[in-house]
Amino acid sequence: MKDKVVLAYSGGLDTSITISWLKENYDLDVIAVCLNVGQGDDLDKVKEKAIKTGASKVYVEDLTGAFVKDYLFKAVKAHLLYEDEYMLGTSLARPLMSKKLVEIAHKEGAKYISHGCTGKGNDQVRFETAIASFDPTIKIIAPWRIWDIKSREDAIDYANARGIEINVTKKKIYSEDMNIWHISHEGGDLEDPRNEHKREMYSMTTPMEKAKDEPSYVEIYFKQGVPTKVNGKELKPVELLTELNKIGGENGVGVIDIVENRLVGMKSRGVYETPGGTILYAAHRCLERLTIDKNTYHYKQIISQKYAELVYDGLWFSPLREALDAFVESTQKNVTGSVKLRLYKGNVITAGIDAKNALYDEGISSFGASELYSHKDAEGFIKIFSLPTKIKAMVDNKNEK
Numbered sequence: 297m298k299d300k301v302v303l304a305y306s307g308g309l310d311t312s313i314t315i316s317w318l319k320e321n322y323d324l325d326v327i328a329v330c331l332n333v334g335q336g337d338d339l340d341k342v343k344e345k346a347i348k349t350g351a352s353k354v355y356v357e358d359l360t361g362a363f364v365k366d367y368l369f370k371a372v373k374a375h376l377l378y379e380d381e382y383m384l385g386t387s388l389a390r391p392l393m394s395k396k397l398v399e400i401a402h403k404e405g406a407k408y409i410s411h412g413c414t415g416k417g418n419d420q421v422r423f424e425t426a427i428a429s430f431d432p433t434i435k436i437i438a439p440w441r442i443w444d445i446k447s448r449e450d451a452i453d454y455a456n457a458r459g460i461e462i463n464v465t466k467k468k469i470y471s472e473d474m475n476i477w478h479i480s481h482e483g484g485d486l487e488d489p490r491n492e493h494k495r496e497m498y499s500m501t502t503p504m505e506k507a508k509d510e511p512s513y514v515e516i517y518f519k520q521g522v523p524t525k526v527n528g529k530e531l532k533p534v535e536l537l538t539e540l541n542k543i544g545g546e547n548g549v550g551v552i553d554i555v556e557n558r559l560v561g562m563k564s565r566g567v568y569e570t571p572g573g574t575i576l577y578a579a580h581r582c583l584e585r586l587t588i589d590k591n592t593y594h595y596k597q598i599i600s601q602k603y604a605e606l607v608y609d610g611l612w613f614s615p616l617r618e619a620l621d622a623f624v625e626s627t628q629k630n631v632t633g634s635v636k637l638r639l640y641k642g643n644v645i646t647a648g649i650d651a652k653n654a655l656y657d658e659g660i661s662s663f664g665a666s667e668l669y670s671h672k673d674a675e676g677f678i679k680i681f682s683l684p685t686k687i688k689a690m691v692d693n694k695n696e697k
Contacts, residue, residue, distance in 0.1 A: 310412030334476025385478030391612035394426030422610030507548035521628030544571025
């Protein structure tokens, strides 16, 4: 009886040729695992293609609900942004997918797990680190690190020579990763940062120039940091994000073009579309500003940066991530209320916030008189607050004489 290898299979260029390559180079039964995280593919066709290419068995698992509820909504609460802009669409999907791969490997008695990640990318680290956190005995087969294929052009030639159906050409050569949160575009002419990216690549977002000529308003209700309603209608997590993707997409919201620092030591350029996520981040941040005290809010900003780095680096299943998550959860108990946003040609502008537990008090914050705050009190406060500055100035002036 042959040993088995579980392959993370998307049906894209890399994993399409991996089945053939594994069968040509190893005496293993290849079990393809198609993991649906909202990428919109026809998974019946993906399954059919995997069997046709040589897989002995195919699993199709829908993880979209768990992805949104247990990963993406955590990202919203933590306001995770890698290097100030990237909303971690690919990074957040990998731990859940890795966990499922290990479960299937155990079920099938497979000794190996394989993936189609390149040897220059972050995903190889994310998959393998997450897999090891559940079962360090599983062996990894990473074709891109050992085969003779050196480029996407070579991979296309390999597929064509074997009659493997692929959805890319040498003219349309972008490497793309899509799920319900985002789509990323890398490679091709994007590798030269002097090139402006082509709007034709968009698949979730209408280019700003072609977006609606009138603004759209969207109101989102959060309960303890979790979005539950859009425009007054209660929606399940997947439905809610799908609706916001539609609204954001048609208004040109959520496109970024960045050069980021990869975990493996080089810089790379990517174009990311995250329409619904951009709306959720903006609305949630508005509500936090109104309901979280200054010191906690400022410290949470520091925590968010470290949390985002851990996710980007593939350390979701780590004690530190769990500890940071506990802190974030503790900050969300009063983050309940509605935020209205105005969307217009890529812009997201606050149009109103309503929160029962708001720490903002119009009576105190207005320019008028208040029982809790007297304008006269500011004089004594400023004298004490500025004392260290005054003392330093006195010493400096004395030394200059």
